[in-house]
Amino acid sequence: MFIKPILEVENFSKTFMLHEQGKELPSSHNVFLKAYAGRLTAIIGPTGAGKSTVLKGIYRTYLPTSGRMMFTMENGQQIDLATADEHQILALRQNEIGFVTQFLHTLPRQPTENVVAMPLIKKGMERRLAIEKARETLAKLNLPERLWGISPATFSGGEKQRVNLARGLLARPNLLLLDEPTASLDPKTTDRVVELIDNLKQSGTAVIAIFHDLNLVERLADKVVELEPPIGTEQFFNDTRKVL
């Protein structure tokens, strides 16, 4: 049976124009990838290959320089994320597309459990129920209960990462983008994350994830896309590698 991808990225490229330095900085070029409901597409490749750039392009934190990114919405309609109106992107972010980055930006003073529950509350879930679900997920990710009631601002890298993951996984978007979700986690917690991502896949979420750990790719990925640094990148990073 032919399965239609929920997202089809065709010939995506991103070049940063740095006005101050008068330079063009290529980051991703000619990227093709597909994401399917219930499957995980892994992006691998060396540092500087533009892996995060692709995810940020899909989420529209970066404006793509060229290419198409056809996304099939819940209502069945297709939309090109590269050119979609900002309000459409905001609506998709709220309801259909999630992004777990390596960084956590939160409002000051918000307790961790509120931060995690917020996407559910925004979707209209009753506050108490949303908080309850947030706690369940935080417990599954081994975040100590004494931290739930305080702001994640002072947390360690691994703790922040778990808060970020809990929030992204709990929202159950149709498409979830993960940027090195287990980078600062211990093996035991990593196992829990693998389990949660697996559950999410089973519930029908399409996942695109960047991994450095090939062992994780083997455990979770249904498809692998390997990226290479774009031509012309070397000179900017003073790369001494021999280019053939």
Added chain:
Amino acid sequence: MSNDKILEVRNLSKVYGKGCSKCFESTGPKHDTNICPHCGSVVAAHDISFDLYRGEILGIMGESGSGKSTSIKNLFFDEMPTSGQATFFDQGKQYDLFKLNAQQKRHLRNHHFGMVYQNPVLGLNFNVSAGGNIAERLLMNNITHYSDIRDRAIELLRRTEVLTERMDELPKNFSGGMQQRVQIAKALATNPPLLFLDEVTTGLDLSVQAAILDLIMEIQHESNTAMIAVTHDLGVIRLLADRTIMMKYGRIVETGLTDQILEDPQDAYTQRLVASAL
């Protein structure tokens, strides 16, 4: 949020001075000035166009003199624009803002809009108590029963974390942060669908800033209020705004999703500004 437009602004311009035919072509970021070299008029804002949707927070960002406050002051009728259109949509009606008469404008200001100024002196009446300030706005909305007014004032002050024991004091006895919270309570008194915020946290302690931002976010979640937040603070923009407009010398130089403006700015000026943030 989709297709639920609350405000549409088209080609709004504001010139201080007599103006001439060359004002617009000789000012702006390209010319590095907003003062017309031919007639000396100040082009405070030119060709400002944007849409605002219900429940959305739009940030207007730029340094002093970029025209960001001018833009919202025109929409709140504190000033009259030189040219341009703005349409406000509410409950199935639409209002052509710059064609209304004085009474219609007053009606919108008192019932449908709220404004929080950087300087509380502009937004509060310092001759009456904190509670009295809120009562003023409620009276304009035909809530005239004393106990109704008092109950609503208490509710609003609680929500904005002002000690209700102090509601009968004059605002001048309050700290800056508390004056700002009374101002927010007053602006919210009529549950307006559109709120203008002009540098609301500028000049406040960091902890007070955080509390005010928290409060604004909470209001937005609870009441689905659309807001335009004018600020020069990138941190405030990052926390509050879904979309951001970047202004310089009275013009919009760039507009986009806030995270895109901050992480992938396209315009040279925006790039420099974002790169110099602490």
